[in-house]
Amino acid sequence: MVTVSVQGGPRDAASxxxxxxxxxxxxxxxxxxxxxxGATASPxxxxxxxxxxxxxxxxxxxxxxxxxxxxxxxxxxxxxxxVVSSGRSLLGLGAGHTPAEWLAVGRERPGVAARVRRCIAVxxxxxxxxxxxxxxxxxxxxxxxxxxxxxxxxxxxxxLTVGTANSTLLRWAGAHADVVGLSGLGRTRADGYSHDVRxxxxxxxxxxxAVADGAAERTRPPELEAxxxxxxxxxxxxxxxxxLGAELGLTTEQLLAVPxxxxxTEEEIVAAVAAHRHRWGITRYxxxxxxxxxxxxxxxxLAALG
Numbered sequence: 001m002v003t004v005s006v007q008g009g010p011r012d013a014a015s016x017x018x019x020x021x022x023x024x025x026x027x028x029x030x031x032x033x034x035x036x037x038g039a040t041a042s043p044x045x046x047x048x049x050x051x052x053x054x055x056x057x058x059x060x061x062x063x064x065x066x067x068x069x070x071x072x073x074x075x076x077x078x079x080x081x082x083v084v085s086s087g088r089s090l091l092g093l094g095a096g097h098t099p100a101e102w103l104a105v106g107r108e109r110p111g112v113a114a115r116v117r118r119c120i121a122v123x124x125x126x127x128x129x130x131x132x133x134x135x136x137x138x139x140x141x142x143x144x145x146x147x148x149x150x151x152x153x154x155x156x157x158x159x160l161t162v163g164t165a166n167s168t169l170l171r172w173a174g175a176h177a178d179v180v181g182l183s184g185l186g187r188t189r190a191d192g193y194s195h196d197v198r199x200x201x202x203x204x205x206x207x208x209x210a211v212a213d214g215a216a217e218r219t220r221p222p223e224l225e226a227x228x229x230x231x232x233x234x235x236x237x238x239x240x241x242x243x244l245g246a247e248l249g250l251t252t253e254q255l256l257a258v259p260x261x262x263x264x265t266e267e268e269i270v271a272a273v274a275a276h277r278h279r280w281g282i283t284r285y286x287x288x289x290x291x292x293x294x295x296x297x298x299x300x301x302l303a304a305l306g
Contacts, residue, residue: 001283002273002302005030007062007227008289010046019289020050024057026296027303030090032062032286035069038104044077051085060090062286063163063181066122067096067115068105071144074122075129079153087154091126092161092181095119095169097188097195116169117141123162123176130158161225165198167210174214174222179284182207183227184260197229197248199258201279208280225284226259226276231291233298237264259285270301277305 006023008031010016023031031050033043043061051059059081064074082089095115096102102109109115121142125135129148136145162173163181173180182204185195208224215221234240241252241263248255255261259276262269262285276282287295 003029004285007032024054027299030058035064058088063092063094065096066119071122071125075126082153094163170210171214174211224282230261232263
C-alpha cells in the first residue's frame with residue numbers, strides 16, 4: 001500500500017492545529033516536523049500538540065538530528081511523544097548536515113564518516129533505551145550509562161526511520177530501521193542548509209541496492225520512503241518543470257524519472273508512483289505542507305494502487 005505523510009512546521013498555534021486536523025481528515029499517514037535547532041520549532045513539542053487534536057494521525061520528527069542530540073534525552077522525548085499520542089509516534093533520525101547546528105551546541109561539525117558513526121551509535125542507544133534495555137557505552141561517539149525507566153513508550157517498538165544518502169548508513173538502516181528515507185540530496189551548500197541534488201536513476205539504484213545489502217539477513221526489509229521536493233499538478237508538465245530543469249541542468253524526462261519530483265496530471269502522477277514502486281519498491285512518500293491540498297486529492301487513487 002502506498003502511504004503519504006506531510007512534513008511541516010507551525011506559523012502559529014491555530015494554523016498548526018488546523019494542519020494536523022486537515023491531514024488526518026484527508027487520510028495522510030503522519031504529520032512530521034523537521035529538526036533544525038535554532039531554525040525550526042522544537043519537533044517534539046509541536047508534535048505533541050498535533051497529537052492532542054487528532055486520533056489516528058501518526059506523528060514524528062523528520063528527522064531528529066542525532067549529531068547534536070543526547071541519546072538519553074532523545075529517547076525520553078520519543079517515549080513521551082509516544083505516550084501522549086497513545087502509541088502513534090515515529091522516530092526519524094539523521095546524521096546532521098548543518099554546521100550551524102553543531103556550533104550552536106559548542107562543537108565543530110565533524111566529517112562525514114564521524115557523523116555517520118555518531119548517528120549509528122545514537123540510533124543503537126536510543127533503540128535499546130526505548131526497548132527497556134540498559135546502555136553502557138564509553139566510545140568516541142557516545143558516552144552513556146543508564147536505562148530509560150520512565151516514561152515507557154506504548155508502541156513496541158517505536159518505528160525508526162533513518163534518513164540518509166550515505167552508503168554506510170543506508171546499509172545500517174537496511175539492517176536495523178523500519179523505514180529508510182531517501183531524499184536525493186547531495187553535498188551541503190555554503191549556506192549550510194540547502195543541498196546539491198543527485199536526482200538520477202543510477203544514484204537511486206545504488207542507494208536502494210545498499211539498503212537491500214544491509215537487509216539481506218532480514219525476513220522483512222525496511223520500507224522505502226521518498227522525500228518529495230516538488231509537486232506540480234498540471235496539464236503542461238514541460239512548462240511547469242522548465243525553470244527547475246534549467247536550474248539543475250536536468251531534462252524534464254530526468255526530473256520525472258525520480259520520486260523526488262511528482263508532476264503532471266493526476267493520472268500521470270499516480271502512474272509515476274506505481275512505476276517507482278515497481279522499480280525501487282518505494283511505498284512511502286513525504287510531501288511539504290504547502291502542497292497538502294494538491295496531494296490530498298490524489299490519496300484515494302494512491303490507496304487504490306493496493
